[in-house]
Amino acid sequence: xxxxxxxxPWENARRELPFHEGARGxxxxxxxxxxxxxxxxxxxxxxxxxxALAIGTGFALVGAWLILPFAGLEVLxxxxxxxxxxxxxxxxxxxxxxxxxxxxxxxxxxxxxxxxLDARAVHVERRGRHVVLRGAEQSLELGRHLDDESRxxxxxxxxxxxxx
Numbered sequence: 001x002x003x004x005x006x007x008x009p010w011e012n013a014r015r016e017l018p019f020h021e022g023a024r025g026x027x028x029x030x031x032x033x034x035x036x037x038x039x040x041x042x043x044x045x046x047x048x049x050x051x052a053l054a055i056g057t058g059f060a061l062v063g064a065w066l067i068l069p070f071a072g073l074e075v076l077x078x079x080x081x082x083x084x085x086x087x088x089x090x091x092x093x094x095x096x097x098x099x100x101x102x103x104x105x106x107x108x109x110x111x112x113x114x115x116x117l118d119a120r121a122v123h124v125e126r127r128g129r130h131v132v133l134r135g136a137e138q139s140l141e142l143g144r145h146l147d148d149e150s151r152x153x154x155x156x157x158x159x160x161x162x163x164x
Contacts, residue, residue: 025097124159
């Protein structure tokens with residue numbers, strides 16, 4: 001396994017791009033950097049919701065009853081934020097080169113799209129903040145889950161590996 005390391009500009013941590021070598025190519029999975037599990041995030045949101053409702057109930061008991069509907073609205077908005085985050089927590093891009101074919105799988109929310117391109121006809125382009133694979137009939141944007149520096153390194157490494 002070859003992993004080009006990228007130095008993060010705002011931390012002393014290194015971001016790895018795990019290109020897994022195969023007998024006839026490579027594979028790489030690009031996904032979001034999610035630092036908390038969905039279960040852990042649900043616990044955090046539940047604790048925040050309970051705290052907001054408890055505070056609202058406390059105010060309602062001492063006569064400020066108008067606070068309680070706003071606390072309920074806050075809990076609803078927290079729930080919406082949780083659902084939006086959970087919907088995209090498992091997004092990924094999988095790129096596999098095998099026997100001259102480049103298979104790309106892009107998962108976005110509940111949708112998974114699969115593409116297959118001839119690796120010899122694919123050109124890697126870096127336009128602004130986008131890495132674009134141009135095939136004979138279609139083009140795909142990749143690297144959505146990477147920062148700018150990682151995206152540039154990914155584009156260079158992908159171009160190098162496609163030309164070997």
